[in-house]
Amino acid sequence: MDKKAFEIQFNWIFVLVAGAAILLFFTAVVLKQKSLSELSTKAVVIKTIDAIITGAGVSTDTINIVDIPNSNIEVGCNRAAKQYQNLILFAPGLIKGDKLITQTMAFSAPYRATNLLFMTSPQVRYIIIGSNSLAREINKSLPSDLKKEFYESMPEIRNSNNYKVRLIIFENMIDVPRALEKMPDHDVTAVKVNGNNEKGTIEFWEKSGNSWLSKGSSAYIGKQPLIGAVYADTLEAYECSMRNAFSRLNFVTKIYAGRTRELLRRASISGNQPQCSQSYSSALAHLSSISAASSNFGIDSINTIAAASKLLADQNKNAQIHSCTLIY
């Protein structure tokens, strides 16, 4: 090989090595930047959800539409983008898109124990089927920005390319709509409601081919947890949030019991109004049954709490009639 040819070859090798080094360097920078940007998107989502959860604790009966970076948020028991210890959040298992619809409502039994937070995506389709007043009330309570449809009887349902469809059925169970048969099974779910706006039972269903598969039953107390069952698409998610709401109810009940005990003690010492003492001592019995029942969530405890709540509300009214300090 002559000197000239060696020189040209060396030049090419040099250019190749230098070019590869530069390319490698920038590829590394780009990859690092990509992972950083993904991390930062996740951080924004976590921050937004944290702010929503904080906001939910301080305001009731609010509906908000929140912009987030386009992402898929996985929601599970005590988990929404990050792990929590006691999260009261009713939401579908997966929230897709760049917008979140959030709603808050107070959970009172009969006094406010906590706020319930509902969260979903505008891309989830909700189909409410029922002709009773409860169906109408639930339809009215859901945000208008939600992709919701209300029918009194089984309609002709078309597939409008939503990643999840949830049917809320207040009367007899219907067949799986033909147009939705091709959707993945876990994305087409239904909840069948049996009861009134005070309490009742709910059955969770999931599509299995062209039929429904029962995923189990649970119960609700008041309209707010029922709305929770509309948002949460699995029995496990619903029961997890309800268990957390019940443990908060348990704590708040203990506070009211302590307060009522003190009111009773002071009323007994003064002896001026025996009716007050009577109301407080009856209330204490009801509070103690709510406290016992709220230590675990289930149909039996819901029945106990619903009955005790009514009696407690009567005692509160009694206290009001006799100008005593109210129980709650």
Next chain:
Amino acid sequence: MEILGLAIVVVLVLVATIFVVRFLVLKTPADYRKGFVSSEIASNTLNTFLRTAAKDCSQLTMTELFQDCAQARGIICDNGQDSCRYAESTARNVFEGTLDKWNMKYEFLAYTDIKQPLVKIGNLCKAEKRSKLFPIPISTATMFVKLDICG
């Protein structure tokens, strides 16, 4: 010629550096807490104070004392003070334990005519302030209680 090119590059790098330093390095954290705290303090202090029951004045609320102060001034409290002086001394006492302790500058006013306030505590805010105004109905007109938190 090369020197000129180099000079342009250096100038461009300098401009970029100044820009970055100005907007990124010297960025100060947004004081979210300050905004929340001063607006909460202005409204909560006034709201809470007006609800508070006077201990030496038949448990009347400060709102009731201010109403009397703007009208007949018929209420004489157990310590001999009239409604205006009692409300004023209570406000001073409360602000001493709160706003003064937290080194906050403020101006508290109770008035029907702002030029002749019935009660005035603290000094006028010279610059930025968070303000809360509460109207209180009285038989002849409306009186106002106002708290400005400076800064």
Next chain:
Amino acid sequence: MNRKSQIQIGETIAVLFVFFILIVVGLIFYARVIKGNIEIEGEESSQLRSVGIAQRVMFLPEVQCSEDNNIIDNCIDTLKLESAQSLMRENEVYYYDLFEFGNISVAQIYPNEVKWSLYLRKADNLRNKIVTNVPVSLYNPVTRRHGFGVLTIETFSK
């Protein structure tokens, strides 16, 4: 290889060296800026956390005043406060999820001075402290009178 080519290669290597040095300097500068921004964001997020905790405490059903289940804003029931003190101490782990590391107390300033300690959870490695004072009405349901109080929320962070 002739001498001219050797000089050319040497020049190219020198240019590349300077180029990489500039890139490294730029990256160091960029990293510093990013680090500074992270610190600023950290400061902002601890401020937001402190505000969030303050809001949570102010709307806690465990202490908030209510009249026939109607919530009275900016008001703490002193009888609830007495019960909440022991309950929150007994269930510190549960309330940690809401209040994290912090100290929450309520002090009555008028008509007389009384203090209640609601929650305290500290850790040795937390040195920064943000204190938020919120004036609150303290309602005594027995006398049905309001007192003037201050809710103090201290949040600890690294």
